[in-house]
Amino acid sequence: MRLKMVLAYVGSAYSGWQIQEKPSPPPTIQGALEAALRIVTGQHIRVFGSGRTDAGVHAHGQVAHCNVPDDRAEQDWRRCLNALLPADIRILSAGPVHESFHARKDALSKTYVYQFWTEQGFTPPALLPFVWSCGSLNVEVMREALPHLAGKQDFASLQNAGTDMESTVRHISSLELQALPPLPYYPTHAPMLALYVTANGFLKQMVRNLAGLLAACGRGRLNAADIPAILAACDRRALPSPTAPAAGLALVNVVY
Amino acid sequence: MRLKMVLAYVGSAYSGWQIQEKPSPPPTIQGALEAALRIVTGQHIRVFGSGRTDAGVHAHGQVAHCNVPDDRAEQDWRRCLNALLPADIRILSAGPVHESFHARKDALSKTYVYQFWTEQGFTPPALLPFVWSCGSLNVEVMREALPHLAGKQDFASLQNAGTDMESTVRHISSLELQALPPLPYYPTHAPMLALYVTANGFLKQMVRNLAGLLAACGRGRLNAADIPAILAACDRRALPSPTAPAAGLALVNVVY
Numbered sequence: 001m002r003l004k005m006v007l008a009y010v011g012s013a014y015s016g017w018q019i020q021e022k023p024s025p026p027p028t029i030q031g032a033l034e035a036a037l038r039i040v041t042g043q044h045i046r047v048f049g050s051g052r053t054d055a056g057v058h059a060h061g062q063v064a065h066c067n068v069p070d071d072r073a074e075q076d077w078r079r080c081l082n083a084l085l086p087a088d089i090r091i092l093s094a095g096p097v098h099e100s101f102h103a104r105k106d107a108l109s110k111t112y113v114y115q116f117w118t119e120q121g122f123t124p125p126a127l128l129p130f131v132w133s134c135g136s137l138n139v140e141v142m143r144e145a146l147p148h149l150a151g152k153q154d155f156a157s158l159q160n161a162g163t164d165m166e167s168t169v170r171h172i173s174s175l176e177l178q179a180l181p182p183l184p185y186y187p188t189h190a191p192m193l194a195l196y197v198t199a200n201g202f203l204k205q206m207v208r209n210l211a212g213l214l215a216a217c218g219r220g221r222l223n224a225a226d227i228p229a230i231l232a233a234c235d236r237r238a239l240p241s242p243t244a245p246a247a248g249l250a251l252v253n254v255v256y
Numbered sequence: 257m258r259l260k261m262v263l264a265y266v267g268s269a270y271s272g273w274q275i276q277e278k279p280s281p282p283p284t285i286q287g288a289l290e291a292a293l294r295i296v297t298g299q300h301i302r303v304f305g306s307g308r309t310d311a312g313v314h315a316h317g318q319v320a321h322c323n324v325p326d327d328r329a330e331q332d333w334r335r336c337l338n339a340l341l342p343a344d345i346r347i348l349s350a351g352p353v354h355e356s357f358h359a360r361k362d363a364l365s366k367t368y369v370y371q372f373w374t375e376q377g378f379t380p381p382a383l384l385p386f387v388w389s390c391g392s393l394n395v396e397v398m399r400e401a402l403p404h405l406a407g408k409q410d411f412a413s414l415q416n417a418g419t420d421m422e423s424t425v426r427h428i429s430s431l432e433l434q435a436l437p438p439l440p441y442y443p444t445h446a447p448m449l450a451l452y453v454t455a456n457g458f459l460k461q462m463v464r465n466l467a468g469l470l471a472a473c474g475r476g477r478l479n480a481a482d483i484p485a486i487l488a489a490c491d492r493r494a495l496p497s498p499t500a501p502a503a504g505l506a507l508v509n510v511v512y
Contacts (some may be wrong), residue, residue, distance in 0.1 A: 010381045060380060088381040121334075124316060125266045125344040130382065137430075 056246035132248035137218030159203035212243035312502035393474030415459035467500035
C-alpha cells in the first residue's frame with residue numbers, strides 16, 4: 001500500500017531532509033521518518049520526499065510517500081508516527097494514495113516562504129530560528145525587482161553548484177512580498193517581510209539566492225534594472241549577492 | 257546611575273524570572289542578567305523586574321531596573337549585554353532613568369497574551385513552546401464570558417496558593433480575544449486564539465487561571481453565567497478548571 005504523508009518540521013536540529021549514508025549519519029528528517037516506520041512495521045521502508053530541504057530549513061506542508069505493508073490498511077499512521085517522531089517533526093496527515101503516486105515526480109508546483117526580519121539591532125528570540133535578521137530593507141525597491149524574476153526563465157544564475165540538472169529553466173508562477181505581524185507579541189507593527197515563491201520546480205538553493213538578490217536590492221546594492229543581465233549570464237558568478245541563510249526558509253505547500 | 261531595561265525572552269529553558277538562592281540554582285532570567293552585568297561591571301548588581309514570570313513563560317516587553325556605576329554613563333548597555341546574554345534573552349532597549357524609577361512599584365498596568373492552539377490533533381512544531389494545544393474551542397461562548405471577568409473585582413478565586421497578598425482586588429481594564437494567523441505558514445486560516453489581558457496588577461498565576469476558565473467555557477464545561485459565583489467565592493477551590501500551561505503565556509507590555 002502506498003502511503004502519502006504531509007508533514008511539518010522545524011529544521012534547526014537537522015542536517016536537512018535527505019539521509020546521509022555515512023558511518024555516523026547526522027540527524028535528518030528522512031532518517032527520523034524511516035526510523036519511526038521501522039518501529040511501526042519492523043521493516044526498512046524508504047521514504048521519498050517532494051524535494052530535499054537544506055539543513056536548517058523548515059517545512060509546513062512537505063509531502064512524502066512510501067510503501068507500507070498491505071495488512072496495515074487500518075493503521076492510524078498519523079497518530080502512531082507522531083507518537084514516535086521527535087516533537088519538531090509532525091505528521092499533519094497520512095493516508096493511502098494510488099500506487100503510482102510519487103511525491104517528487106508528480107508535484108505540479110511548490111510554494112516556499114522566505115522570512116526577512118527588518119528591525120535593526122534586535123530580533124525576537126522566538127523568531128531567531130525562522131528569519132534572516134538582515135536589517136532594514138527598502139520594500140519599494142524590492143517590489144520593483146519582482147517582475148524581473150517571475151515567469152518562465154533560465155534561473156541558472158540562481159543555482160548553487162553541486163547538483164547537475166538537465167534544464168535550469170523554471171516557471172515562477174507567483175512571487176509576492178508581504179509585510180506581516182510575526183507573532184501576537186507584535187500587534188501594531190510588522191517588521192517581518194515574507195517572500196512567497198511558487199514555481200513548477202526549484203534549482204539548488206534557488207529561493208535562498210532569490211532572497212539574497214532581493215535583499216541586495218532592498219539595501220541599495222543592486223537595482224531592479226541589473227536583474228535581466230544577471231539572469232542572462234546563466235552563471236552563479238554573475239550574481240553578486242550571497243545566498244541567504246537557511247533559517248529564513250520554509251516549504252509551505254506542494255500541489256499535485 | 258539607574259538603568260532601565262526592556263527585554264524579550266523565550267522562557268522555555270528557564271525556571272522563571274526570579275533567581276533561586278540554592279546550592280545549585282536553576283537557570284533564571286534574572287540570574288542570566290545579573291551574570292552578564294557582573295562581567296561588564298565586575299560587581300554584583302541586583303536586578304529588579306516589573307514582576308516574576310513563571311518557568312516556561314515568555315516575555316516581549318518585560319521591564320527591569322538596576323543601579324550601575326556612574327562612570328559607565330557612556331556604555332552601550334543594550335549592545336554589550338546582548339553580546340553576553342544567551343540568544344533566548346534579548347535586550348530591546350537599555351538606558352538611564354530617574355533614580356527613583358522602580359520597575360515593579362511604578363508599573364501602572366501590564367499586558368499579557370495567552371495563546372490557545374485550537375486545531376485538533378496537530379500543533380505546528382514551531383509553535384509548541386508558545387501555545388496551549390487545547391483542541392477546538394467555541395469562541396462565541398468564550399466571548400460571552402469576557403464581560404464577567406473584566407473590571408475591578410476581587411480575583412482571589414483566580415489566585416494559586418504560595419504568595420500572600422494584602423489585597424486580591426485587581427482592575428482588568430482590557431480583556432480581548434482575537435483569532436490570529438500565527439505564522440506566514442498559515443496565510444489562509446487562523447487556528448490560534450490570543451487572549452490579551454491588561455490590568456493594574458496580577459495575582460499569582462491569575463492569567464493562567466483566567467485562560468483555564470475561558471477554555472472550560474469554550475469546551476462547554478462552564479457557562480458565562482457560572483462566573484459571578486466563582487469570583488464571589490474568593491477561593492481557588494471554587495474554580496473547577498485547571499491552571500492553563502505556562503507555555504501559552506507571554507508578558508507583552510508594561511506601562512509606567
